[in-house]
Amino acid sequence: MVQDTVFVEGIPFDVPPEALREFFEKTHKISDVLELRLPTWQDSGRLRGFGHVRFGSKESYDKALTLSGKYLGRRYLTIQAANKPEDPAIKLPTDCCTIFVNNLPYTASEDDISKAVLKHAPSVTIADDGVRIARNSVNRQSKGFAYIDFISSKETQKLMKSAIRKNITIGGRIVRLDYDTGRIKGSYRNESGQFLNSSHEKN
Known part of the structure; x- marks a missing residue:
């Protein structure tokens, strides 16, 4: 388990990545979002609806987990502890060179x-x-x-x-x-x- 990173699902497909940062920093007053890792479809640039968010403290990480079920736009977010390598965002092909x-x-x-x-x-x-x-x-x-x-x-x-x-x-x-x-x-x-x-x- 990654103790500073959460896995987020339900991100609206049509919002800019900055909207997720604002969800944590401005709406819910978590000021130490260090990075966003948000997969997109390369052909359209649209978000795929899930990703990882890393925080600068255990306190912020714990608070972020309590926000699961809150809405970003018209979609509610599922926020859970990030695990490696089981999360879909980082599954690795076994035969790709x-x-x-x-x-x-x-x-x-x-x-x-x-x-x-x-x-x-x-x-x-x-x-x-x-x-x-x-x-x-x-x-x-x-x-x-x-x-x-x-x-x-x-x-x-x-x-x-x-x-x-x-x-x-x-x-x-x-x-x-x-x-x-x-x-x-x-x-x-x-x-x-x-x-x-x-x-x-x-x-």
């Missing part, structure tokens, strides 16, 4: 991506020629996303678990990460509109 990376700077190169990933998670091993940037077929300009192939699914899991704890930044931008499983992708989005299978920490 490729990570999808989005929100890349258009100037980022394959080498830039490799260096950023290995700096963030030095123990992972990227496959030979494993970074593939999606490019425009005419002018070869980056489309802002890429795929990274690893030597095994264990490597992808190590990277994603690491990214949950700390954002990966490339060229000054926090990137979005997801397993490339061939389905519509959901990624975490912070209250600034940035996506990541991780979080946005409040400085």
